[in-house]
Amino acid sequence: MKYRLIDGSLNDINNPQLTILKNRGINDIDKFLNINKNVVHDYQLLKNIDKAVECLLKHIKNNSNIHIVVDWTQSLYL
Numbered sequence: 001m002k003y004r005l006i007d008g009s010l011n012d013i014n015n016p017q018l019t020i021l022k023n024r025g026i027n028d029i030d031k032f033l034n035i036n037k038n039v040v041h042d043y044q045l046l047k048n049i050d051k052a053v054e055c056l057l058k059h060i061k062n063n064s065n066i067h068i069v070v071d072w073t074q075s076l077y078l
Contacts, residue, residue, distance in 0.1 A: 009023045
């Protein structure tokens, strides 16, 4: 497989966690990995959350396969 490192990125194979987080723009790693209640948003403020809950419950009831994708990168901009 061919790949290319992003210009200016770290490539420390001895500390992959630090390398990944730094390359994704996370500078305060301790704060990022040890969140508290101050950074958690009220789920009820999410647009269409009621529709999402209905959809999830329907699929649980129907024993459907469920795949959950989380875009944690959005937390970088909060």
